[in-house]
Amino acid sequence: KLLDKNIPIFGICLGHQLLALAKGASTFKLKYGHRGANQPVKHLSTGRVYISSQNHGYAVDNNSIPKGGILSFVNTSDGSCEGITYTDTPAFSVQFHPEANSGPLDTSFLFDEFVNLINDHSYFKNFKATTERVDAISYFASTIKNTKQNRF
Numbered sequence: 001k002l003l004d005k006n007i008p009i010f011g012i013c014l015g016h017q018l019l020a021l022a023k024g025a026s027t028f029k030l031k032y033g034h035r036g037a038n039q040p041v042k043h044l045s046t047g048r049v050y051i052s053s054q055n056h057g058y059a060v061d062n063n064s065i066p067k068g069g070i071l072s073f074v075n076t077s078d079g080s081c082e083g084i085t086y087t088d089t090p091a092f093s094v095q096f097h098p099e100a101n102s103g104p105l106d107t108s109f110l111f112d113e114f115v116n117l118i119n120d121h122s123y124f125k126n127f128k129a130t131t132e133r134v135d136a137i138s139y140f141a142s143t144i145k146n147t148k149q150n151r152f
Contacts, residue, residue, distance in 0.1 A: 003089055006121060010114040011093030017060060019093045020084055024066040030080065033057035034095075040076040041083070041096055041107075044129035049076055050107050053100035060084065060095070074133050090121040 002009060003022060011019040017027055034054040041052045060081040065071055073083030073094055083094040092114075098107040117123045 003091065006090060008114065008117045008121060009089075009091040009093075010110070010117070011091070012099070013054075013056060013095060013097060016083070016093035016095045017056075017058060019091060020060040020065070020069070020081075023069060023086065023089075024064075025069070025084075026061045026064040027058045028061050030057055030059055030078075034059075034075060034077075034080075037100065039096065041073045041094075042076050042131070042133075043083075044072055044074065044131050044133060045127065047131035052082075052096035052098075052107060054096045056095060070127055070129055071133065072127070072129060078137055079133060085124050085127045087125055087127055090117050090123070092117070092124060 009019060011017075021027065034056055036055075037051075037053040039052045039054045040049050042049045059075075062071060062074075062079070062081050065081070065084055068088030069084045069086050071081060071083070072085040072092065073096075074080065075082050075095075082096055083092070085092040094107070094110065096107070098110045113123075
């Protein structure tokens with residue numbers, strides 16, 4: 001109902017998952033979950049990595065993000081969805097807790113983004129993810145495999 005009324009929305013943690021589900025995405029259970037104040041997340045529009053505070057056992061499926069939704073943050077440990085920016089409605093969300101300010105380069109700027117969205121509902125209309133989505137597990141697995149192959 002809120003999406004239909006064009007009310008600006010900033011979903012955090014469970015709000016991120018509920019917003020994604022309301023837009024048609026799906027979630028899945030993480031094997032171990034993301035817990036603690038030391039979870040690295042990559043902002044795909046800038047390429048910067050932030051240390052975030054998290055406590056959840058489910059994630060939005062990257063492959064289920066609906067039309068109008070753009071993957072905006074990923075967990076750099078496993079590549080899972082940590083944020084979605086919607087270009088067709090005044091909404092965005094993050095799986096982590098930006099209010100916790102757990103890293104030296106905290107993510108409190110997201111609240112400024114929300115104020116900008118309140119003042120201009122089309123603020124994210126041209127949002128783009130400009131950096132590559134890489135997760136550490138895949139990266140190191142391929143690096144180790146290549147190193148082993150090149151040693152012999």
